[in-house]
Amino acid sequence: MTMQDTKNKTILYADYSERNIRSAKDAIDPLGFFDFIHCDSREKTVELVNSLKPDIVLVGLYLDGMRGISTIRSIRESVTTTNRHGENVIILLGAPKLDRRAMRDAVDAGIEGIFRQPIDPARLRKIITSVMQKPRRFVLKEDYFGPARAQDLPKEDADQDKASRTVSASITLKPNTRRRVDKTRTPNPTSPADGQNGQTFDEAELAGIPKDDLDSLKERSIKAAIAARELLKPDPVPQKAKPKSQPKPKSQAKAKPTPEQPEAKGPDARPKPARASRKAAPEVEAKIAVEVEPEIDAKELVAIDLQEALVGHKLWVDTGGKEGAAMSIEHADLRDADLEGIDLSRCGLRFASFKNANCKNAMLRRCDLTAADFVDSNLESANLAASRLSGARFHKATLRNTVFLGSDLSNANFNGMHFLNCDFSGTNLAGADFRDADLTSVNGLFAEQIQRARVNANTRLPHNLKLRD
Structure with missing residues (x-):
């Protein structure tokens, strides 16, 4: 162009x-x-x-x-x-x-x-x-x-x-799409059922139908036949065993099943790869869980008019609560939001999702962010001082020059995180998960804080953690 x-x-x-x-x-x-x-x-x-x-x-x-x-x-x-x-x-x-x-x-x-x-x-x-x-x-x-x-x-x-x-x-095509029949024509009563050998039509039925529709019918007929062949393929996994009344050959009756090869039932039974298939299933599911981002149920998150909420909250902050309205929404959907430099001080966003959000330089002081999701978010130079972050998740978040001064981080998840010049002064770490985390450049983390945190049996700390007196 x-x-x-x-x-x-x-x-x-x-x-x-x-x-x-x-x-x-x-x-x-x-x-x-x-x-x-x-x-x-x-x-x-x-x-x-x-x-x-x-x-x-x-x-x-x-x-x-x-x-x-x-x-x-x-x-x-x-x-x-x-x-x-x-x-x-x-x-x-x-x-x-x-x-x-x-x-x-x-x-x-x-x-x-x-x-x-x-x-x-x-x-x-x-x-x-x-x-x-x-x-x-x-x-x-x-x-x-x-x-x-x-x-x-x-x-x-x-x-x-x-x-x-x-x-x-x-819509992704499924085998049962063969049953979608064009309502503009009447199927031939003598023709085989859809999906068996392909739908056929006689000349009378096709008379007067436009060429494009004819092409569409042929295409659906071919797809139906392919789908039928797929459905008619023998199932590699055996079905239910035959009734007990059917006698077993003596050679099979005396054979004992092994963990790798279960006992075959019936003279026509095929070797059973079922156990191998069942063992492989969890591995396939695990692979999918890693490659495909898990979906969040729409019923759990609340879509908000972000621009309107920000304007109202800023007015509320600037006027000391006399005008506007504080942003107080549970399960707020803030995924992918651009909140760079935004002042959300004293907001109430319990269970909110900040997944992939840009919170660089954001002001989140004295907020209720209980169980909030900060996975993959950018919290560089963000200020979360004196906020409630109990149960919050920070997996893969960017934490650089982030301020947690005096915040409640109890039961928060920082597993595997790397902190660069972050301030943890006066934080509550009881039950927090810091396994495999790098706390070498954290500021304000003292032995007294760790001792209080270790009273909680759920607290997880790095093995090589060095503390200041």
């Missing part, structure tokens, strides 16, 4: 972060778009899409709180009989990182691409150029998350119905 191709095109960027908007504009300017428009709310974004009809829309994940994805969904659902631009416009989602649940939500909303925030200008230009040349809805199938491939796209109707494209982007 050249500048000549974009000179009459418009791009819309929706994000509340001025820094992100500036970075996006600097990255996009060399592409030569006719106009670069930005806004910071869901309603304005939907309105501009339908009135100005931009050629491509970029939406930040945190627009309107944590759910820029819901803005994309609103754009797709804003179509009318006279204006269907929101259905077909190219939409890219900007995010620091997406877990599997967010990937699924983005696919369901209908996106054509992802770009990383903070923005890499060269990378963003490359993504925009590629997507505009060949726009394809993203799909999430097994371990693939990206533009729809040929095998991901079933034959679509000529009018490119939105509902059909949404289904094709979000």
Whole structure:
């Protein structure tokens, strides 16, 4: 795509972060778009899409709180009989990182691409150029998350119905898809059942059906036959043993089963690899648990309008509680949030998830963060002094120049963590897990603190810990 191709095109960027908007504009300017428009709310974004009809829309994940994805969904659902631009416009989602649940939500909303925030200008230009040349809805199938491939796209109707494209982007084919029958035709009563030898049709049934529909029928027929063959393959794991009334050969009756080879029952019984399979199953599950980020139940976390909550909380802090409202939300969903430099002093965010959040230089003094999840978060130079952090998790978090002065860290999990110039003065460490942690550069950690912590039998400390008197 050249500048000549974009000179009459418009791009819309929706994000509340001025820094992100500036970075996006600097990255996009060399592409030569006719106009670069930005806004910071869901309603304005939907309105501009339908009135100005931009050629491509970029939406930040945190627009309107944590759910820029819901803005994309609103754009797709804003179509009318006279204006269907929101259905077909190219939409890219900007995010620091997406877990599997967010990937699924983005696919369901209908996106054509992802770009990383903070923005890499060269990378963003490359993504925009590629997507505009060949726009394809993203799909999430097994371990693939990206533009729809040929095998991901079933034959679509000529009018490119939105509902059909949404289904094709979000549903993984299963063997029982062979039972999905096109309602526009009547199956041949004499034909074999779907999924056995493939559905067949006589000439009368096919008369008047458009060519595209005929191709679709043939494709479904082939898929049905393949699925049927898979289902009819013999099961490698034996089924239930035959009834006791069936006699056993004497050679088998006297044989004793070994731990490796269980006793075979019945003359036609095959060697049983079942035990080996059952032993292998936990290993497979463990591998999946490591490679695929565990999903968090949506019912446990509360999506919040982050921008509104921050404005209200800042006003509450600045006026000494006379105006605004303190941020006090249990199970708040702050995953991937950009909280750099934000003042959240005296907030109440029990059981909140700060997973992958950027909390660099954040002010979290005197907060109730009981059992909060800081896994993979950036807490460089963050101030968590005098806060309740009992049961909080910090696995893989960045802890550099982080202040925990006087905080309650009882039962917190710092397993395997590396601390660089962090302040632990006056902290309560009872029951905390510091196994395999590197505390050599921690400040304010004295023998008296450790002695009090060791009274709790659950306290775990590094073996080579050296203390100051």
